[in-house]
């Protein structure tokens with residue numbers, strides 16, 4: 001299958017900070033990729049590179065086989081913070097991208113009914129069709145995140161970028177939204193890149209899980225989840241192979257942690273003891 | 277709000293007036309040093325027409341100066357808040373300008389425009405546009421970077437971001453600043469009238485104090501304070517009406 005996104009030996013620096021380096025990664029069109037890695041390893045930077053919000057310092061970022069030089073208008077984005085506009089209703093929030101993206105922005109008035117229909121379809125999938133006229137402050141955190149998800153999909157992007165979208169939610173709501181996201185993806189089959197620090201989330205949702213190294217980040221391993229059939233559900237969690245993968249990924253991440261000098265720590269402890 | 281909370285703003289001034297009246301009588305303070313509230317009230321009633329003659333002028337120059345400040349301040353705030361270039365180049369100058377005591381500029385204004393309403397309008401404007409500009413700029417500059425990214429990734433221009441997010445987002449900041457600014461505009465008008473005018477509350481007070489009519493001076497002060505409170509209240513109500521969404525759930529704790 002053709003790759004929608006391909007990073008070749010990419011590096012990115014902020015001033016003197018080298019955020020990512022030697023980063024290479026491929027995301028086939030229509031697939032769901034997850035990126036996991038220790039905090040500060042450059043996952044959010046990866047999002048900025050792929051969407052063209054940040055130019056790579058070196059290496060190349062290909063989207064649709066073309067090297068990009070600015071924002072690529074084929075993406076939808078959602079973050080940990082739903083970032084809804086408090087003066088807009090749910091429906092108006094979901095419609096926002098269509099007021100901005102080309103060519104829809106010029107057809108907004110003429111095709112308004114069609115666009116509202118699209119928004120309502122999405123809201124129905126996430127179970128919020130009865131909340132279209134509510135304001136964000138009338139919605140729970142999980143509901144706001146659903147709206148944010150709808151907003152990121154309303155312009156039918158070919159690429160969905162999610163940066164820890166469920167990170168701030170409680171465990172029940174989070175697992176509920178995994179199924180919501182899986183349902184939308186199975187129906188629409190856009191290409192998705194999900195950044196997360198939740199290994200079960202990565203394995204549950206993605207086709208490929210990319211593990212990143214400590215800063216400067218690069219992909220050290222890619223794990224395929226083709227062994228777990230779709231649609232995935234609560235039975236997936238108890239499959240031995242699933243839990244083995246979780247353990248392996250955890251070990252990978254552990255290896256990426258700052259090494260703790262165990263000898264030095266125990267020496268320090270014994271010094272304190274001898275003083276006492 | 278409890279009953280006491282509601283009555284507080286009324287009870288406190290009444291208590292203060294009572295203590296004032298009492299102090300004036302007990303310590304036999306002469307009226308030309310500190311007139312008692314009763315004396316001030318008398319001066320107010322006796323000179324109602326002449327006070328209105330001057331107060332209406334002050335109100336007029338204040339409102340005109342303030343209106344110009346709203347338009348100018350909002351435009352300036354949008355520029356400073358949405359463009360890094362405008363921010364770095366304009367901000368130091370603005371802060372410098374705001375540090376100049378406006379009293380020092382009034383004589384210059386008189387040289388340029390003569391005595392009367394124009395210097396008062398300009399002084400009111402100069403004192404009141406700054407909080408408006410700063411607040412609007414704050415509303416724009418504090419757009420969540422991720423929201424900005426969402427729009428930029430869709431090909432939105434800076435202008436799109438300002439229109440779709442920046443301006444609506446800065447409205448609560450704008451309205452919060454209006455009620456502060458209107459009181460500053462009064463200060464500006466009165467300063468200018470005190471120095472160079474033949475009409476206005478400031479003029480009335482200068483003339484009254486020159487004639488040792490101290491109760492009338494205080495009556496002028498009371499009128500200024502009342503006009504300030506009424507204007508503040510009007511803009512506080514407008515603020516509540518226009519930006520109810522900002523005070524629900526999240527708090528936008530920004531004043532002047």
Ligand SMILES: Nc1ncnc2c1ncn2[C@@H]1O[C@H](COP(=O)(O)OP(=O)(O)O)[C@@H](O)[C@H]1O
Nearest residue numbers: 014017019038039040041042043044045046215
């Ligand atoms: N705007 C920035 N300016 C300077 N340094 C940054 C900036 N954004 C991120 N960094 C640095 O780059 C590294 C990677 O950041 P980020 O991509 O946000 O990591 P992650 O999302 O994996 O936690 C971090 O060390 C961070 O401190």
Ligand SMILES: [Mg+2]
Nearest residue numbers: 043044045163
């Ligand atoms: Mg991050």
